[in-house]
Amino acid sequence: MARARSDIANTALRIFLQEMGSAYDEERGLQVYDGKKHFPEVRKFFGERCCYCGDALKSGRIAQDHLIAMNKTDLGLHAWGNVVPSCQDCNSIKQGTHWKDFLIQRAAGAAKERHKRVTDFIKHYGYAPKPSDLHEVAAALYDEVGAIAMTLIDTKIKHVRAKL
Ligand SMILES: [Zn+2]
Numbered sequence: 001m002a003r004a005r006s007d008i009a010n011t012a013l014r015i016f017l018q019e020m021g022s023a024y025d026e027e028r029g030l031q032v033y034d035g036k037k038h039f040p041e042v043r044k045f046f047g048e049r050c051c052y053c054g055d056a057l058k059s060g061r062i063a064q065d066h067l068i069a070m071n072k073t074d075l076g077l078h079a080w081g082n083v084v085p086s087c088q089d090c091n092s093i094k095q096g097t098h099w100k101d102f103l104i105q106r107a108a109g110a111a112k113e114r115h116k117r118v119t120d121f122i123k124h125y126g127y128a129p130k131p132s133d134l135h136e137v138a139a140a141l142y143d144e145v146g147a148i149a150m151t152l153i154d155t156k157i158k159h160v161r162a163k164l
Contacts, residue, residue, distance in 0.1 A: 001150065009146035010071070016141055017070045021079030024129055033080045035064050043085045045121055050087040052094070052106040054114060063091035067099045067118065072142055075134055081127025084118070 022032040031038070042064075048057050051065075065086035068076030074096070076082050086094070094102050100115065107114045122128070 004153075005146040005150050008149045009142045012145040013072055013138060013142055014070050016138065017075065018078040020129075020134075021077035021082070024077055024079045028080070028126055030080050030125070033078065033083060035083070038080075039064055039083070039085070042083060045124070046085050046117060049085070050090055051084045051114065051118055051121075052086060052090040052099075052103050054107060054110055055087050057085055057087065061088040062086075063088055065091050065094065067122070069096055071096065072138060075138055077127075077129055079127065079129075081122050081125030084121065 025032045043057060043062075049055060050057060063086045064083050066076045066078065067082050067084050068074050070076045070078060090102075090106055097105075099118070103115055103118065104111045
């Protein structure tokens with residue numbers, strides 16, 4: 001049950017970070033980031049290459065990676081300046097690794113130049129969200145959604161069980 005609870009809470013948190021990202025795009029006077037429409041522009045910024053290892057992007061093996069991960073600890077937003085092109089390999093092994101550490105690991109000799117590309121990208125779109133209470137709000141949402149969902153599930157089980 002603990003697993004189910006955290007799955008539900010993580011899903012809610014991702015939706016929250018996605019919606020917050022849209023709001024943040026609007027705050028910056030940008031169109032709400034829509035991968036289908038806008039990812040080509042992002043890919044172009046990185047010369048159609050993976051922003052970490054530098055490999056040319058191959059169709060069907062391209063991911064929209066979040067520089068700052070969309071999870072409870074990192075609180076990356078789904079927004080302009082945080083979505084980057086990555087090859088499938090980099091995307092699947094990056095997990096929770098900080099993007100700078102991951103880039104150094106993957107880019108080897110080209111790390112300095114590639115790091116600059118990423119920081120230029122972040123600056124270009126002005127991605128620097130700093131609502132001071134984002135951590136608090138996200139942590140509360142995570143706990144509350146988990147608790148409410150499990151209470152609801154328990155209630156439904158009791159209801160159905162009474163009729164077995
Ligand atoms: Zn890569």
